[in-house]
Structures are given as structure tokens and as C-alpha cells.
Amino acid sequence: MIRRLYRLWPDPRLLARLWSLTAAQAVLQGLLLGLLVPILHAVVRPEPDIAEATPWLVLGTIGAAVYGSLSVIADPVGYAAGGRLAAQLRKRLMRHVSTLPLGWFTANNKARLARGVTADVGDAAHLAVVIGNPIITSTLLPATVVAVTFAVEWRVALLLCAIALAASWTLRRAARVTAEAEIELERASADIAGRAIELGQAQPVLRAAGHADGTPRMRAALDEHRATYRKGMARARRPFFVYTGVIAGGFVAVLALVAGLLLGEHVEVAEAIALLVLAARFLQPLGNLIDLVGALRAMTNKITRIEEILATPALPVPTEPVSGIGGPDIELSGVTFTYPGGEAPALRDVSVRCRAGTTTALVGPSGSGKTTVTRLIARFFDVDAGTVRVGGVDVRELDPEVLLDEIAIVFQDVYLFDDTIENNLRLARPDATWDELHDVARAARLDEVIERLPAGWDTRVGEGGAQLSGGERQRVAIARAMLKRARVVLVDEAASALDPENEAAITRAIANLGADPDRTIIVIAHRPATLAAADHVVSLDAGRVAESGTPAELLRGGGTFARISRQSERSRHWRIANRG
Numbered sequence: 001m002i003r004r005l006y007r008l009w010p011d012p013r014l015l016a017r018l019w020s021l022t023a024a025q026a027v028l029q030g031l032l033l034g035l036l037v038p039i040l041h042a043v044v045r046p047e048p049d050i051a052e053a054t055p056w057l058v059l060g061t062i063g064a065a066v067y068g069s070l071s072v073i074a075d076p077v078g079y080a081a082g083g084r085l086a087a088q089l090r091k092r093l094m095r096h097v098s099t100l101p102l103g104w105f106t107a108n109n110k111a112r113l114a115r116g117v118t119a120d121v122g123d124a125a126h127l128a129v130v131i132g133n134p135i136i137t138s139t140l141l142p143a144t145v146v147a148v149t150f151a152v153e154w155r156v157a158l159l160l161c162a163i164a165l166a167a168s169w170t171l172r173r174a175a176r177v178t179a180e181a182e183i184e185l186e187r188a189s190a191d192i193a194g195r196a197i198e199l200g201q202a203q204p205v206l207r208a209a210g211h212a213d214g215t216p217r218m219r220a221a222l223d224e225h226r227a228t229y230r231k232g233m234a235r236a237r238r239p240f241f242v243y244t245g246v247i248a249g250g251f252v253a254v255l256a257l258v259a260g261l262l263l264g265e266h267v268e269v270a271e272a273i274a275l276l277v278l279a280a281r282f283l284q285p286l287g288n289l290i291d292l293v294g295a296l297r298a299m300t301n302k303i304t305r306i307e308e309i310l311a312t313p314a315l316p317v318p319t320e321p322v323s324g325i326g327g328p329d330i331e332l333s334g335v336t337f338t339y340p341g342g343e344a345p346a347l348r349d350v351s352v353r354c355r356a357g358t359t360t361a362l363v364g365p366s367g368s369g370k371t372t373v374t375r376l377i378a379r380f381f382d383v384d385a386g387t388v389r390v391g392g393v394d395v396r397e398l399d400p401e402v403l404l405d406e407i408a409i410v411f412q413d414v415y416l417f418d419d420t421i422e423n424n425l426r427l428a429r430p431d432a433t434w435d436e437l438h439d440v441a442r443a444a445r446l447d448e449v450i451e452r453l454p455a456g457w458d459t460r461v462g463e464g465g466a467q468l469s470g471g472e473r474q475r476v477a478i479a480r481a482m483l484k485r486a487r488v489v490l491v492d493e494a495a496s497a498l499d500p501e502n503e504a505a506i507t508r509a510i511a512n513l514g515a516d517p518d519r520t521i522i523v524i525a526h527r528p529a530t531l532a533a534a535d536h537v538v539s540l541d542a543g544r545v546a547e548s549g550t551p552a553e554l555l556r557g558g559g560t561f562a563r564i565s566r567q568s569e570r571s572r573h574w575r576i577a578n579r580g
């Protein structure tokens, strides 16, 4: 554990200093206890010899002064260490995270990162100081005491070694049982949390059925949780009792052995007293170790989570990156890709060519790989086989900043900052003039949204853009892409139903984006109007290109694309007829 902690910090000198001070104090304490032997030897006799005891007493006083000084030095070091260690580790995590592929930032991983950077790092740093020190003291002090005891009476020293072995075995068992009990408790807690969510979500149904306080399944989960908790606690406590028994039994054994040695005249009274004091100082820190088991486990979990993030491989950066592209054409050739941890490839041998200045529509059933194509172009991930080229350059050879400068992404669910519309647009180009802002707003059909807002351009859009509808947020993102003058724009058109005004506006906005002959657009299309306006359509199925060509060619071909188009046309008419 100590080694794992040490490896976690980029500059572990602070930790090393702190732990060396603690180690020095523990060893010194053990050695000072050893001085008891000659002192008691000189004093505990029919005629005490103070002169014989004096040098040892002086040595003891010097040792105590050194011990005191070490405490004075160690206290502020320990006090400051927690905060500094946390800051160091946070910096290391953030630096590593900034090198990870964008594809790593899934909702799950973002939650892991947030927990890692805040709670886990803070706790790990705090525990490194708060647990590291007692662990060092509780192991080094008994070890020094055993060494000193060997110098006095080897039989007692051997008995102490046997007690240490038994304690260590029980401690390991306690740790294992605690871990198992924790897993069981966690499982039962997750189950009960699931039932609680269900209880909340299903309230209307439950009330209607006269089960407002939950179904028998929910009550059974509660009972099960209670039983597991009781069983887990009882199981986890057992090794603790055994450990306490080992320590107490150990002391009785030492007492018996020392008494036997005294009666057999193998040791004198002074030595017997010293041996009992040494045994007491040996057993007390050893006894404390059991209290650290729980904290140690908590720390192991936190360290494992931090280590997992740090172990995620960074996006490889070329040694001599290409610093610019020619035209904005895009080419995927023979691309095969499986998501990290995924079982089947999301794309298999996919080849797609998008000429500069054209609009390509990606279509296909859910899960066919449309989003994956756009993610690979933006290099959220690297392909397993084949190449992705932007402007003729393999994206792996391109300077990552250049690639991100050239590309704008319009997600289905656009995230906006809780700021004004103006500032949300200026994010793309802070020095844009008012004319430019108005131009892009008009082209993205955002002008009509701004006109309706109470404070126009100065309207704050709320957390994540909550004040605007999904379609309106997409228009902001399209305007941003225009302002950025991105030559490659990847659009994931909103799949959910939009009101006719937003739908028409977004189709128009995408068409305006594509009006620039120096811009290539790839749009994951869900609307017939977008498909009809595309220069080229690529239809994907189960990660493969099923068909490709102009919309007219594909319609004539009568394949999947023609079928999807006809279906969506029919449902569109159906919707319109229903509205009417």
C-alpha cells in the first residue's frame, strides 16, 4: 500500500519526508524503551547504583529531546502535507486527462473524473497522511521492540515474533472478510436504491393500485437489505474479536513466560519488569492496526479509482505533426473500429469519400455506426484499421489543435454555457464584429429566435441552454460553426420531433452552412428535406456501407435508403394529416 501511494504522486519527496520523520520517531521510541533494561538493572536491586544508571539516563534524556524535536518538525509538515499532496495529484490527473481522446469523455467517465478529482484525490491525500503515519508507527515500533528484546531475552523475543505472525494472519483475514461484507452490503444497497427509484417513478400506478407504500417486491428488497446488513456486520466483527483475542492472549503468554523465566532464575526482577514494559509497548501499536483496516480499505478503493484514470492511454501525438490541411475533403478508407471495451466492431471496412464543398448525409438504422463515423473524423478515437484523412492528411499525423480548429461539431443535444447568446456565439471567435455576428445569426436562422427573446442578444440562455428549445440550441451551434469558419462541419440532426418552424429553420440553416464552397458537411440526417438537399448519401447498416450515391440514384435503386425515405415521407404526411 505504501508503495502504491508513493507511486501515485508525481513528486513524492514530501510524502517521503513525512514518512521518514514518522519512521525515525517509531525506531527512536523503541530504542529509548530499550534503555529501560540497563536503568532498571542499576536501580531495581537491594542497593541501587545511581552512578551506573546515570549515563543511560543522560542518553535517555538526549533521546527524548531528539524525539521531541522530530515531533516539532513533523507536525507542521504533516499539517501542510494533506493540502499540498491533493493539489499535486489533482494537477497530475488534470494534465493526464487533457491528453485523453475526446471519446473517453462519456457521461460515465465524466462522473468518474469529477469524483476522482474532488473526493478521491482529497481523501487519498488526507488518508496518506492520517493513515500512513499510524501504519508506519504500528509496524516499525513493534519491529524495533522485538529487536531490542532479542538483546535482552531471546525466548521472549521469539514469542513476540509468534504473536506478530498470528496477528498478521488474523489481520489479513479481517481485511478479506470486511471487503466481502462490503461488497454484499453495496449490492443490497444498490438493489434498494433501484427499488426506491421505482417507487418514486411508479407512484401514479401504485396509488391507482392501492400500493402507495410499495409493492411486495419493494418490501422484500428492504427486508433483504436489513438481513444482509445484520449478517454483514456480524461477519465483519468476528475477525475483529479474534484479533483482540490474539493481542490479549499474547500478553497473557508473555506474562506466563516471563514469570517462568523469573522463577527459573533465567532473568532478574529488573529484566522481567523491562520485558513486560517492552511487551506492552509491542502489543499496543499492534492492537491499533485493526482499527486501521476499514480506513485502509476505503483508501485502497479510492487509489484504485485514481490509478484507473491515470492508466487510461493518452491519444498518441505524432513527433512531427502536420500543421495544416489543403482542401477540406474527407476520406475514410477501409476503416474498422471497435469501441474500447466493446465486443463487436462498430464499423467494418468502411470507405467513404466526401469531396470538398459537398454535403454528405449519413443514414441508417440506430446503431449502424453513423455517430461513430463522425467521431473518428474528429479523432475522438483512433481507428483499429484503415485511415481517416482530412484534407489528404491522416488525422493521426495532424496536429490535434489544427484538426479541432478545422472542425465544428453540432451535436443533437447542444450544450450552451449559462451566458448571453452573444457570448455563446463569441466562444467560436471572440473578436468577431457585430456585422459578422448578425450575418451568421441570419444564415443559421437564429435572428428570428433572438428577436423573440426578452433581452435579444443579451438574453442569458440558462444552465446548458435550458431557456431555449432543442431546435433553437442547434441553431446557436450552427451559427457558432459558421462564425468559427470551420471548413469541416459534422452535424447530428435532432432525431426527435421538432415543431415545423424549427424543423424548416434547421434544414435551411444546414443548407446555408453548405452554401460555402469551401466547407464540407457530414450530416447524420433524420429528415427527408435534409436528405433531398444532400449531394451524396451514405447508407450504413450494421457498421458497413450498405449503399451510397446521390439521393436520386439511391431512390431509383430501391434499396434501404429508398425504403427509409418512403417510410419517413409516409409518416410525415400522416403527421400533417393528423394535425389537420
Ligand SMILES: Nc1ncnc2c1ncn2[C@@H]1O[C@H](COP(=O)(O)OP(=O)(O)OP(=O)(O)O)[C@@H](O)[C@H]1O
Residues within 6 Å of the ligand: 106, 339, 340, 341, 342, 346, 364, 365, 366, 367, 368, 369, 370, 371, 372, 373
Ligand atoms: N461509447 C461507446 N462505447 C461502446 N460502444 C459504443 C459506444 N458508442 C456506440 N457504441 C456502439 O457502436 C455501434 C454504433 O453506434 P453509433 O452510435 O455509431 O450508431 P448510430 O448509427 O449513430 O446510432 P443512433 O442513430 O442510435 O445514434 C452500436 O452498436 C453502439 O452500441
